[in-house]
Amino acid sequence: MSRRVRGVSVCIVRLMRVDGREIPVTGKLLQPMIRRTSDIVRVVLAVIGVAVVVAGSLITRPEWLALERSVANIVGFLSQDQATMVYLIYGMLILALPFAIFIELVVRRQWKLLFGYGAAGLLAVLALSITGAGISTPKWHLPVPDRFDTFLSQFLDDPRWIAMLAAMLTVSSPWLPVRPRRWMWFLLLMFAPIHLVVSSVVPARAMLGLAVGWLVGAVIVWVVGTPALEVPLDAAVRVLAERGHIVRAFRVDRPAGRGPLLLATEVDGPEDEIMVELYGKNQRSFGAIRQVWRWITFRSSETAPLHGSMHRAVEHRALLGIAIGDLGMADSHQVAVAGLNRGWMLYARTRPRGTQIASLSAQVLPGVWRSLLRLHENQISLGDLQPDFVRVSQGDTLFGGFAAAEFGAAEAQRQTDIAQLLVTTTSLYGKHEAVSAAIEALGEDRVAYAARRLTKSAMSIGIRKSVPQWTKVMATAREEVRRQTGHDRIQSQQITRFSRNQIIQLVLLVALVYVAYPFFSQVPTFFSQLRTLNWWWALAGLAVSGLTYVGAAAALGACADGLVKMRYLLVEQLANTFVATTTPAGVGGLALSVRFLQKAGMTTLRATAAVAMQQSMQVITHLVLLVVFSVVAGTSTNLAHFVPDATVLYLIAGVGVGLIGAFMFVPTLRRWVNHSVRPQVKEVLGELADLAKDPKRFVVIIAGCGAITLGQALALWTSVEAFGGGTDFVAVTIVTMIGGSLASAAPTPGGVGAVEAALIGGLAAFGVPAEIAVPAVLLYRVLTCWIPVGLGWPVMGWLDKKDMI
Template sequence: MTPARGGTRRPGRGTATGVPVDEPARPDRIRRPVDAIRFAASCALLVAVMLLVSIAQQTTHGLQTDIAEGTAHAPRLLLSLATLASSFGVLAVPVAFAFERLFHKDGTRVAIALLAAAIAFLITIGLDDLVVPSAPGGVLDSLIWGGTATAPVHTDIAPVIAFVTAVGMAGRFRWQAATWTMIGLAALTGLTASYASVAALAATYLLGRAIGHGTLYAVGTPNPRPPGTAVMGALERLGLRPERAARLDAEEGGGTEEARRYGVVLADRPAGDGPARVPPRRGEWHLDVRVLDRDQQTAGVLYRVWRLLRLRGTMTGRALRSLRRSLEQESLMAYAVDAAGVRTPRLAGTSEVGTEAALLAYEFVPGRRLGDVPREEVTDGLLTDVWRQFRRLQAGRLAHRRLEDGAVLVGDDGRAYVTDLRSGETAAGDLALRLDLAQLLTTLALRAGPERAVRTAADVLGEEALAATVPLLQRVALSRATRTTLRQHKDLLTRIREQIVRLEPETEAAPVRLERFRPRTIFSIVALSIAAYIVIPQVGSLDIGLLVSTATWWWVAVALGAAMLTYLAAALMLMGFVPERLPLWRTVLAQVAASFVKLVAPAAVGGVAVNTRYLQRSGVRPGPAVASVGASQLVGMVTHILLLVLFGFLTGSANKATQDLAPSRTVVIAVLALGLVAGLAVTVPKVRRVAASRMRSMFSGVVPRLVDVLQSPRKLATGMGGTLLLTVAFVLCLDASIRAFGGSLHWTSVVVVFLTANALGSAAPTPGGLGAVEGALTLALTISGLTAETATSAVLLYRLLTLWLPVLPGWAAFAYLQRKEAL
């Protein structure tokens, strides 16, 4: 037999069946996805325990007191016996299990477990002796009940837990019971002797588990997957007589599937009702065997959990499936599909392959996947045959859930076969069946075009069935692979809808809401949480009593009115640079929403993103939308620089005190040095290309947009008027904040102070220019002649009105515009 592609081959090791199996060399160790998931989960729970104990210290102290009082009444003899047994058994049992594994020639696993135990021991020693003494009063101190007699992590138990986790005792219940009993007794001893608190024991357990799973994933676990010879042995136990076999998924360049595939030639093929075939020629297989490996059942679990949480109803199956459940689910689906009259490879048998795998043996059907068939060979007859098989699936209430081009096999006889039944569902609901139709429509449209896919589907299923699918033709309803392919065919779903509407003009095209929430909802929650985290400490630092008692409320009201005026000015500024007509009220709301977003993004980024999205939702094409926002930003920047130069000159003439605001020699030298570095960097071709591309993407289309605005005097007046009004409103708000606390500055000084601080805030990478604006304003106002107390109070009031107070209205406006699909 000619070796298949994909690497050097060698006969598989395992059960001595004498059947030659052509497959790639098995790796000695593998990295299991489940180890990474369990490591991440243990770390997350460890952080949660530490935060919980830090917040609820009194509860932790009370729980520890109750345990101490309860154990004080326990018989001392029993406690002494428990201490003696745990002192001996907590190490003796794992050591005995290690020797048992060595006796069975499983030394690699024992070595990995010893490495995990050593890492755990070093980490716990470091935490107890180095970290805790240097962080008194922190979270770790609260874990140990506020005293020095206890340890934050149980040094004797953590390495044992890491060892047990890494060595693997799955299926060995007696060893598991003995080991965890000893660990439990050791924990009880620590509680009664006040050596560790409940929180410390929880942290110890989670730390040990995290180190054990982390070590397994980093080093790799010994490969538990049975070789091909073991698979052949399982087939023989089914009464089949394999003669030779080879890996098929490696030949096809796969290797990423959740199951291995073997082609098997039988010594004498059993009779069956499978597809009619001529006697097998040399190189043809009788069986297509899928092997489900236990360690692969968690592959993609995080994605499945995300889909399960995000999508409504029962659109997705279970996120985590055991090996037994995966075997039963695919077997049931195979029998149900065959009973429904759907053309599919017949399932010849199933069997476990040891404790780490199971197999499903299908009758082999020679052919190609639909995705491998050239487009010119995808005839209308083939498409019609696919739809006929699909109609039988629907009639039997069977949902396939993965009708991609790999799930349709085009046999050498020219007929279509339905395969890949691992995600199928019996007794499916209407939504699942309609989603299958949407998926298959998209799959066939990618191969043959929307027109042919819809026409052949209508001939078999009817126009009404297609019309019911229009609301479900959404990217979120399709498989991950299909969504990835649609990135190169962005208008495909729209073209499919148009074809269906032509057949059935009365079709209701409003999309069905399939998602419980959208990713942007997560962004809103995270943004609000970050904003609250930043706002609460800032508001808490204000001396509210002093502000209330010393402020002149007339000027506070003026400052508030000026702050509200800034949103109208920003709306006019945007509307002036957009030739399309925008509603004033909704545009103002978009600016209010931007005040919420800028708390989680730099000041120069948040507003641009919100306004661009708002223009696109308002009907402006993406290119012109970006150009319009870029034009308004460019004009605003130029205006800002001109005003700064102009009022800097006027201020120097009107008020000598403000001459200190002129750049010092150090600043000039720093600016020149930065300019020299930037100039040298631009001489590097790669840096120059990156900078040019960034500038093009930022300002592409800006000049044509400005030309459009210049042709409309009304638009130009609106844009420039909004730009100037925005500066006037901010200056008025700052000046009123200063006067609210009895201060007074020449109005030109206030303009220079605002323009300087606003430039720093726009350049700062912090959300809303946080820190940079406050520091610049306070320093500038103090240099200009205000007392430090008056300057600080005025800046706090100004930032309260322009940054913190709009957070809740901004969030409400953001949520409202999202609900109205304006953002």
């Protein structure tokens, strides 16, 4: 227990009585809710169960009902009297189940649990009683009707009764003996086969009641807790006493969380104080999830074999401590490893000896690296070399931790050790001293090879938490290794099964298939119209489409002050089409351009400003051309087809005013504008001012942006002409600029679906027949979107391989 007095946390010591002795325990033993992994997993599984039952009831309910009737006809071999007898026996048992649980809790004196028991049943019934008309009360008639089985069916067929039983049993299960708990769950789950045997279809609502009850009970267990949260300190005291360490007091040094409960323990014996680590079911479940996650995401050479249980994991750590201790390089030795009741594991060791290297000078670095090399020569890797786990005692380097250590380590794991120690020592002593000591002990080639593992995946969670600004330190160490070894570039090694770029490309490919589906559905109609296609006009449209990429590359190159060669800009624009089409509003294309300019040598701010300037000039050029062509078209051009309804305009204006107000009055948004947006806008305005002083560069940007807009319009016009024509170039240009711009605001990636609908509608408004407008728009999209997208996928891979994005 603890309380606060004038802002200071005061620990209250509680006494624990074990075998006639009172042992003080200082600190909080209870694990917080966010760290109860086992309970959280149970809640997640219960949510998934409810979702599956609801989805199955809504989507495939007729099929399930038919299947249940078929199964019931097959297994329903009992006569009517026999079925009634089975139903009566089971009904009486299931009706008595909640009272049996209640009696069991009273006999075991679980008074606090009775509140959770009642709350679970009440909430489960309430959850299934809420309807659109309010709360529907259960209609359970206590007077016995003419037939007793009819009375029982009121409960057995009501999902609220099943939900109440499931919730109560879930809450009380952790506190019940194993055998009664198993029989109670067996009895509850037997309602499905019992219904089938007596030739009665299992109602879907009963399965819903079971799922909802389990969810309610799982949530209450998570909030209230289970017996597994009660730390068996009395058993730990007896285990240590058997090994000659009489416990006098416990002090909580670290509450149970991501790691074990760490207790500083005063003892009478060979040591004055030892460290006791206690692992509960939550550590076991979290460790299992973490192991499975690493097995899925990391390559097989990067991960150790999976541990079958918490006992095996703790035992492995203790054995590695013994092996490293035999080499004289362990900062502590093992006292005890034992399994306790309620699923807990005990691991006791002496206090670490020696001084942490963070308190020592850089003179200890050569010895640290030589000690690591000696471990590697004995095929031992540590896997977690955070600063707290490296100590020096009388000139000898000692290591601690061992939770991630491996015996018979592969070369990949040894290289990871070197990379981790580079980060640790660089953060403590600076890049020059750390890298120089590593090269002196290991040699240039080995250090340069290990520096490829200076990546996030190779750094343990402990290093990321204990090393300030570890990403910056890691980049500094890699650059210093490159400088001292004379390498031009150190390529990061892929440790995970899939790199970040591969995952992004996979997501983009899935998005591409999704957004292309509407187009695929119209392909048969499109191919049926190809017999009337003029292929010369189609080739002209393809050539015009290619010119838009030349214009975009020229504009971006001019905005970037000509720092990138034109051929590379053309290639980047082709990859840009693929990314922009597979991401909503084309944001992926903007990000790719910024990344491309960064790799070309521009700073992040400068690259962002260049892309922003190009987009700004594109918008300005687009609007100017729209006004010009609208004037040229004259009064015959009816723009009402493209102007949204007045209600939509008012709604857009209201949203805009609301956003402006939010950015003015919300401090967080206002700071974001001042510190993030304002510098970039200022940079863009400065670039525009400089641009006005450079006519040649200004003309190139305007010409490039104009080529994009006019090229797209010309491509659509040639597509219309390819199927017979029907309108002039000016009208098609207005359709392209207005219809395409409005549709580009659609949330679909690349505007797929919205662009086609807007262009077909725009052409129809100017009198183009549907039999020409539909295939013309599809041809236009093939020329300007899908062919470049198909080429952009491999081009993007080539840019990634060349480290240009």
